[in-house]
Amino acid sequence: MTGLLEQPKTDSAPQLSLPMAQRQARLRPIETDGVPALLAERVTKRFVVGRKRKPVVAVNDVSLRIPRGEIYGILGANGSGKSTLIRLVSTLLTLDAGRVEVFGHDIEREEMAVKRVINRVSVDAAFFKKLSPHENLTYAARLYGMDAGQAKRDAIEILARLGIGEKRLSRPLEQMSRGMQQKVAIARALLTSPTLLLLDEPTTGLDPRSKLDVQAFIEELRDTHDATIVLTTHDLDEAERLCDRIAVINDGRVVVEDTPDALKAKVAAERGLAPTLESAFMTYTGKSLDDDLGDDDKDDDDE
Amino acid sequence: MTLMTRELRASYAFVERNFNLTKRYWGWEVAFLVYAVAGALAVSLIGKDQGSDRLLLTLVIGAVFWNYLSVVFSFIAETVAWERWEGTLEYTFMAPVRRYTQMVGSTLFAVAYGLVHTVVVLAVLALFFELDLSRANFATGAVFMVLGSFSFIGIGIMTAILPLMYVERGAQMTFVLQSVLLLISGVYYSVDILPGWMQVLSHFSPATYVLEGVRAGLIDGTGIGDLFGDVWPLLIMGTVFIPLGVWLFGRAERYAKRTGKLKRVG
Numbered sequence: 001m002t003g004l005l006e007q008p009k010t011d012s013a014p015q016l017s018l019p020m021a022q023r024q025a026r027l028r029p030i031e032t033d034g035v036p037a038l039l040a041e042r043v044t045k046r047f048v049v050g051r052k053r054k055p056v057v058a059v060n061d062v063s064l065r066i067p068r069g070e071i072y073g074i075l076g077a078n079g080s081g082k083s084t085l086i087r088l089v090s091t092l093l094t095l096d097a098g099r100v101e102v103f104g105h106d107i108e109r110e111e112m113a114v115k116r117v118i119n120r121v122s123v124d125a126a127f128f129k130k131l132s133p134h135e136n137l138t139y140a141a142r143l144y145g146m147d148a149g150q151a152k153r154d155a156i157e158i159l160a161r162l163g164i165g166e167k168r169l170s171r172p173l174e175q176m177s178r179g180m181q182q183k184v185a186i187a188r189a190l191l192t193s194p195t196l197l198l199l200d201e202p203t204t205g206l207d208p209r210s211k212l213d214v215q216a217f218i219e220e221l222r223d224t225h226d227a228t229i230v231l232t233t234h235d236l237d238e239a240e241r242l243c244d245r246i247a248v249i250n251d252g253r254v255v256v257e258d259t260p261d262a263l264k265a266k267v268a269a270e271r272g273l274a275p276t277l278e279s280a281f282m283t284y285t286g287k288s289l290d291d292d293l294g295d296d297d298k299d300d301d302d303e
Numbered sequence: 304m305t306l307m308t309r310e311l312r313a314s315y316a317f318v319e320r321n322f323n324l325t326k327r328y329w330g331w332e333v334a335f336l337v338y339a340v341a342g343a344l345a346v347s348l349i350g351k352d353q354g355s356d357r358l359l360l361t362l363v364i365g366a367v368f369w370n371y372l373s374v375v376f377s378f379i380a381e382t383v384a385w386e387r388w389e390g391t392l393e394y395t396f397m398a399p400v401r402r403y404t405q406m407v408g409s410t411l412f413a414v415a416y417g418l419v420h421t422v423v424v425l426a427v428l429a430l431f432f433e434l435d436l437s438r439a440n441f442a443t444g445a446v447f448m449v450l451g452s453f454s455f456i457g458i459g460i461m462t463a464i465l466p467l468m469y470v471e472r473g474a475q476m477t478f479v480l481q482s483v484l485l486l487i488s489g490v491y492y493s494v495d496i497l498p499g500w501m502q503v504l505s506h507f508s509p510a511t512y513v514l515e516g517v518r519a520g521l522i523d524g525t526g527i528g529d530l531f532g533d534v535w536p537l538l539i540m541g542t543v544f545i546p547l548g549v550w551l552f553g554r555a556e557r558y559a560k561r562t563g564k565l566k567r568v569g
Contacts, residue, residue: 122393
């Protein structure tokens with residue numbers, strides 16, 4: 001880790017929602033000049049689903065430019081294309097059209113270089129559940145060519161920060177709560193010191209305490225670690241608290257992109273609605289949060 | 304860090320992970336071992352019952368070497384299915400690891416695991432029966448075991464792509480293929496008794512040549528030099544199947560990424 005815990009910590013007492021004025025100032029600047037951390041140009045991805053072989057456009061002509069050091073939020077209903085976009089950047093899907101660069105590396109031509117600088121935390125903490133956190137993290141570290149001893153020391157440090165003691169590292173993961181498993185998943189992603197961290201609904205399904213721990217940790221990362229973070233979430237308070245900018249994605253398209261404050265101001269000025277992210281989300285997607293939680297995931301691709 | 308160091312560490316990741324999983328699933332390992340030993344004994348006892356030392360040795364060799372080859376095959380072939388079941392497939396494929404590095408690690412563990420498994424089965428059979436190995440040529444047996452390993456590793460890698468391409472059916476196909484190999488390879492009988500069309504198929508199974516060669520070596524004491532007819536198909540299969548398997552695996556990975564098949568299901 002690059003001095004993850006040596007840097008001064010922020011004074012954030014975890015809160016679910018902070019008004020704009022209380023949102024803490026970031027300690028590390030966003031580098032708007034130079035090579036962007038993530039550049040997506042006119043990215044399109046289609047899937048053929050069902051027996052009728054009907055193509056579904058999961059990501060439709062999406063362009064993004066995310067500078068180094070930014071926390072970039074992606075909001076959207078289930079099936080809107082958020083996770084597909086994350087998978088495309090993670091090199092887990094191929095592009096049908098467009099191009100993606102991570103720190104200037106094309107994800108198709110320089111796949112291995114991209115893989116070395118990214119990592120991802122998904123909504124489900126995918127592990128070998130019979131193995132302990134230590135065994136799972138050692139496996140992950142070795143895959144990235146890291147020394148196992150150093151990885152263990154880093155893992156202990158990160159997990160301690162997330163509230164998991166060293167003595168729990170030897171027990172099978174299946175004996176841990178969902179929240180603790182997700183924290184181990186975050187530790188796994190951070191072990192490899194990614195400069196682009198893809199967080200795909202990392203707090204969905206977590207209990208309030210775990211959610212706060214994870215959110216506080218993301219804030220700490222923002223201020224102490226040289227990482228750009230892309231965060232997809234259903235939690236509007238979380239997006240407002242953590243993200244420098246937010247894109248709202250609907251039916252595979254980015255329908256609006258701006259800072260949380262600008263989005264709220266825009267919807268208040270243009271539509272006369274309450275200046276909240278929820279108003280902005282409903283305005284630009286035509287969906288309420290209830291719809292969001294009830295929809296099926298269009299990304300699902302069965303045989 | 305050199306590329307070689309990085310790749311070796313990554314290869315070792317698969318060895319260590321599989322070792323840890325084997326350790327954690329020790330109850331199942333014991334169950335599988337008991338099943339393998341019981342199966343080998345049950346088949347070999349037919350030879351004892353018939354009062355034929357040659358039949359007994361034929362069956363023991365079939366049971367022991369099929370156990371080894373099938374363990375190696377299934378461990379490699381289930382590499383993807385296993386990760387899909389655990390939900391870790393995307394994480395392994397997202398890591399900066401070359402496929403041949405992954406295959407080397409999976410293969411090393413599979414061979415080591417297969418050897419340990421087989422030694423246990425062999426030890427129990429040796430305790431049960433007074434095997435007449437006075438004429439045995441052990442060098443011949445060892446050569447065929449090594450050659451057979453390469454061929455089965457290649458087939459295993461090629462089979463491992465099935466669960467990549469077909470989320471659930473792939474694992475089922477792997478199981479069916481293993482069953483077909485058992486049927487056509489003359490594990491417990493001569494392939495000469497098979498129907499003509501099955502005898503044709505038996506020529507495409509490396510197990511056919513391994514078992515013929517091992518039996519000739521251990522029962523009749525035949526040297527490797529006199530078994531070239533069984534050696535060259537294995538040499539060709541081993542040389543062709545492994546690179547072909549890795550290449551096909553790459554194509555299947557590309558297909559899975561195009562169609563979204565790497566995603567966790569269930």
